[in-house]
Amino acid sequence: MIRTTGLTKDYGARRAIDNLTFEANQGEVVGFLGPNGAGKTTTMRILAGYMPPTFGTAQIAGFDVVEESIEVRRRVGYLPETVPLYSDMTVFDYLKFMADLRHLPNGDEMVDNALEMVQLEQRADGYISNLSKGMRQRVGLAQALLHKPEVLILDEPTIGLDPAQVVEVRGIIREIGKERTVLLSTHILSEAQQLCDRVLIINKGHIVAEDTPENLQARLVGAERSILRIKGDAEELMPLVSKINGVQEAKIRPDGAMEFQFAPGVDVRPEVARMVIQSGFDLLELSPVGLSLEEIFLELTRDGAPTK
């Protein structure tokens, strides 16, 4: 659905993105992860047909973003980083305006559908200027979803939202991502982990890593880590856990919980859990250590890190 080859963009003497080659397929949610200024917005703008690349090509649904820009734009729903809204219009009028520009045959119905998707039906007749930040973000999302595009490009879709709204918007994206192609950018690692089937880590205009969140974790850390917490002292379990096939390393953390590592693909957690129960202990917690993608990220994007 999205395919780029050697995509490069220069702003004057500054190279914003350098030789990006990647793909995103239908039914896939691909996350662009990188620090601010890494080139995420630039890449998305090129894909959305906002500006042409300096070198390289990009295709969306088989159409070239420069040569067949209008065809591309028909098939893409795009939510820019700063949500482009006309605050002097009502939510409905704004979406109807976009529906007219897209020549949607049953515009009113499509607008209602989009509003329903982002749960804004109640505010359809309200002026955009009176909406909260979260609602504005949802109007922007409705605009991107309006024409049921094959490809959705969302630039920082959850930025500036409060936690409850973040959960809502992520839910919407996950729903859409089941059938369509979604490319979203974020600098929140847990978001990429939760939403994306595949993550592209981009830094200083280069793709430094590309894989599923799980594999990235495994590839760079070399192991998955979990925490085991039981009622009582985890120390007593140490010999038993260490004996389980696949457990690479187990240690007691200062807070009394046990942390163990295992090779990716050899999930030992069910066995650990069984063992705990069979040994007569009360299992309180068995959870993955969540920070590791953060570590990967820092590792990959720190200054002087080797680029791919």
Add this chain to the structure above:
Amino acid sequence: MRNIWTIARREIKLYFGSPIAYIVGLLIFLITGIYFVLTVYLAGQSAYTSGSATAPGPDLVVGLMVFLFLFAVPALSMRLMADEHRNGTLELLLTAPIHESELVIGKWLGSFLFVFLIILVTFIYPIVLNGLVTPGIDQGLMMANYLAITLVAASFLAIGTAISCFFNNQFAAFFATLAVLFFLWVVIGWPAVVMQGTGSSIFTYLSMSNHFSSMQAGTVALSDIVYYLSLTSLGLFLGTVAVEIRRWK
């Protein structure tokens, strides 16, 4: 065509919700209204006292309106594109499946229709005048005047639209448009006065006010119409180029 109309329709609605448009419209009606009433009153007075007077012609208000448009047009056109850029909505329009030219023409058309409405309202002056003077006003002259003011408005607005495409700040666009309109209306004709032969006729041709004056006097030449239509097209073309340049930057 459809996209142009979609863009234009939004602009017209926006004018009807914008204080600047109301102020501009109101000022034009107020100033032309006072001028009209005064002129007609004074002509009536002199007819009463001296027994005869030259009846005011249908070009009465149109001449003043052109002068007012020099200021009104920049105020109406300044935000057309500059505001889209400042708002970030240009990104929305440039990623919608429409051509840059449709966007620029739509913007221009919206502003033109609004100004055309103002022009139509001022039609009331010749109608009133027609009832006051005997044997009625010269209708050919009136049509020539209204054609002239419509063409001038179209070209003024095309220039304003183009300049708005180049600016991010609407007030910068306002002053730039004002300057360019004054230049094309007044200044560009100056070299014609001191030059002779071909040079003189080139500058005479380039001056917007010369074409207007001859139409206002009742001579509708094809070259005048072509001049204003070319200027309008040129403005719309430059505006489109400006939007394309933004893309490549």
